[in-house]
Amino acid sequence: MRSTAVLATRELTKAYGDFLALRQFSLEVRQGKVFGLLGPNGSGKTTTLRLLLGLLHPTSGQATIFGLDCWRQSLQVRRLVSYLPGELRMYDSMSGLALLRFLSDLREGDGLDRAVALAEQVMQLNLRKKVRAYSTGMKQKLALALAFSDPVDVLILDEPTSALDPSARGDVLRLVREARSLGQTVIFSGHVLSEVEAVSDRVAILRRGRLMHIEDMHARRSLRMLLIKFAGKGPAEFPAELELTVRERSDQTLLLEHRGQIGPLLHWLDTMPILDLAIGTEDLHSLYDRFHGPDAIDEETVMSS
Amino acid sequence: MKPFFALLRKHVHDTRGTLILSAAALFGLGWLFVFVTSLNETEILKVLSSETEDNRFRWLRNMGLEEQPPSVSIMMSFWSHPLIISIIAIWAIARGSIAVGAEVERGTLDLILSRPVSRTSYLLTHVLMAIFGLFFLALALAVGARIGAHYNFLRVPIEFWTLAKPALNLAALGLPIYGYTLLVSAVDYVRWRATMIGSVLTLAGFIAWVVSVIPVLQKYTWRVYLERVSIFKLYNPVDDVSTGESLLFNLAVLAGIGAGCILLSFLAFIRRDLPANG
Numbered sequence: 001m002r003s004t005a006v007l008a009t010r011e012l013t014k015a016y017g018d019f020l021a022l023r024q025f026s027l028e029v030r031q032g033k034v035f036g037l038l039g040p041n042g043s044g045k046t047t048t049l050r051l052l053l054g055l056l057h058p059t060s061g062q063a064t065i066f067g068l069d070c071w072r073q074s075l076q077v078r079r080l081v082s083y084l085p086g087e088l089r090m091y092d093s094m095s096g097l098a099l100l101r102f103l104s105d106l107r108e109g110d111g112l113d114r115a116v117a118l119a120e121q122v123m124q125l126n127l128r129k130k131v132r133a134y135s136t137g138m139k140q141k142l143a144l145a146l147a148f149s150d151p152v153d154v155l156i157l158d159e160p161t162s163a164l165d166p167s168a169r170g171d172v173l174r175l176v177r178e179a180r181s182l183g184q185t186v187i188f189s190g191h192v193l194s195e196v197e198a199v200s201d202r203v204a205i206l207r208r209g210r211l212m213h214i215e216d217m218h219a220r221r222s223l224r225m226l227l228i229k230f231a232g233k234g235p236a237e238f239p240a241e242l243e244l245t246v247r248e249r250s251d252q253t254l255l256l257e258h259r260g261q262i263g264p265l266l267h268w269l270d271t272m273p274i275l276d277l278a279i280g281t282e283d284l285h286s287l288y289d290r291f292h293g294p295d296a297i298d299e300e301t302v303m304s305s
Numbered sequence: 306m307k308p309f310f311a312l313l314r315k316h317v318h319d320t321r322g323t324l325i326l327s328a329a330a331l332f333g334l335g336w337l338f339v340f341v342t343s344l345n346e347t348e349i350l351k352v353l354s355s356e357t358e359d360n361r362f363r364w365l366r367n368m369g370l371e372e373q374p375p376s377v378s379i380m381m382s383f384w385s386h387p388l389i390i391s392i393i394a395i396w397a398i399a400r401g402s403i404a405v406g407a408e409v410e411r412g413t414l415d416l417i418l419s420r421p422v423s424r425t426s427y428l429l430t431h432v433l434m435a436i437f438g439l440f441f442l443a444l445a446l447a448v449g450a451r452i453g454a455h456y457n458f459l460r461v462p463i464e465f466w467t468l469a470k471p472a473l474n475l476a477a478l479g480l481p482i483y484g485y486t487l488l489v490s491a492v493d494y495v496r497w498r499a500t501m502i503g504s505v506l507t508l509a510g511f512i513a514w515v516v517s518v519i520p521v522l523q524k525y526t527w528r529v530y531l532e533r534v535s536i537f538k539l540y541n542p543v544d545d546v547s548t549g550e551s552l553l554f555n556l557a558v559l560a561g562i563g564a565g566c567i568l569l570s571f572l573a574f575i576r577r578d579l580p581a582n583g
Contacts, residue, residue: 046581050579050580050581053418053419055415055418055419055579055580056579056580057576057577057578075421078418078419078420078421078422081419083415083419085415085416085419085581087412087581088412089411089412089413089415089416090413090416091315091413091416093319102311102315103416103420105307105308105310105311106311106312106422107420107421108307109307
């Protein structure tokens with residue numbers, strides 16, 4: 001059974017004068033899923049997240065969470081959402097515990113006990129210390145402890161692992177999976193592709209404020225890349241049931257994507273005049289490079305195709 | 306209501322040091338000005354008791370007076386001292402500029418407004434704290450003066466309720482200063498600009514008022530305009546304790562300007578974008 005769409009944007013656009021920070025951004029995120037947002041700095045990830053929280057007013061289009069308009073019903077939306085800002089700033093004069101208590105009180109005091117337990121036991125923080133004595137990573141852990149303890153349906157995490165050491169990064173990914181297993185929906189923005197790849201159900205790639213591609217990570221995990229050298233020129237067409245897509249073609253060599261069943265593919269390969277064959281997988285980096293690498297696809301071409 | 310009180314509690318926690326120090330300064334000034342008034346009166350009494358009735362009248366006329374003024378009027382002339390006005394103005398400008406601009410600048414507004422807190426509640430807690438501070442500071446001055454009056458000789462004893470009127474006028478003087486500073490802060494991304502604009506407007510108003518009361522400039526017509534544009538004309542502690550005729554009007558205008566600016570601040574703040582810091 002398909003879960004319902006918790007979060008939806010329709011033609012969401014944010015402009016600052018002539019500059020378009022986000023252009024006609026449309027997507028849906030279903031309940032209990034982890035949705036990754038990828039893109040370099042300035043691609044519109046943070047703008048999207050701030051529009052979802054009602055911190056920014058959309059120039060046009062609409063964003064909704066559980067059907068509530070993110071700008072007009074921002075307060076109700078924020079009751080259902082917990083947010084970890086990308087550039088984290090805190091009240092340094094407070095102790096860790098006082099800050100957790102204060103921020104928890106802003107949500108009627110819910111989740112404080114869990115936040116304290118998470119901060120002390122998982123994040124190994126001394127909550128009696130002043131926040132000013134914390135390192136950047138420790139502050140991030142404190143904010144994460146709070147975000148994961150909030151009794152909400154949606155978690156919006158803007159670069160949640162940016163200041164963390166490797167073991168803490170692992171903890172965060174574990175907490176994201178745990179949140180998903182509890183039915184929470186997670187929006188996970190980041191630059192570390194392997195992390196986004198590890199936890200996301202779907203990933204959106206943004207470039208200059210435009211949604212370039214949405215990838216289903218479950219389908220991607222079953223993706224095979226085939227590099228085949230044919231004796232003679234490769235076939236111009238393939239049987240449809242094989243679900244093969246040509247990525248690159250030269251005289252004798254073809255780079256193919258395969259997302260279908262392995263049996264029919266092997267049978268078809270057996271019938272073809274093949275000189276050499278390599279089968280592998282493709283990580284998210286290769287996909288990301290298609291939009292942001294040195295040979296990136298021109299966005300106008302993609303949009304018109 | 307828990308988020309609302311959590312925010313109020315935080316504001317009290319953040320400002321208690323400044324507020325207590327400022328209140329202590331005003332309390333001390335209140336007491337000091339009673340002490341100075343007491344010394345003045347003693348000197349005047351000494352002079353007057355040694356003179357004949359005619360000489361006494363002539364001496365008072367030379368001082369620009371018809372009769373010896375009540376103690377409280379002498380004392381109130383000190384309540385327009387720049388030190389007193391500065392403390393009130395600094396509080397108003399500091400609280401106005403920190404409400405939005407400073408929080409956006411340091412990035413801490415995200416922490417609060419990503420929680421289920423409405424922008425109206427957030428700003429309201431700031432406004433309440435600032436107004437409470439203004440009245441608390443004015444009260445500290447009045448209490449200092451009243452306690453000072455208990456320990457110093459004054460020809461005419463002073464009641465606390467007599468001091469309440471100029472104290473109220475002083476607190477009201479802070480409202481427009483807070484209001485226009487808050488308005489700048491509510492639409493800005495940095496604190497310094499709200500502080501600067503608030504300070505410049507306040508200083509300009511004060512200078513306009515000082516220039517407008519210089520005796521040799523009374524014949525110039527533009528002096529009237531200077532007087533009209535300054536909110537400091539509406540703070541008149543001597544009049545408040547003597548006739549008190551203009552007190553209600555002054556309070557209404559000061560509160561009106563303050564309330565108008567605060568209302569505009571709310572309208573601007575609930576509609577504005579809050580971009581990421583840095």
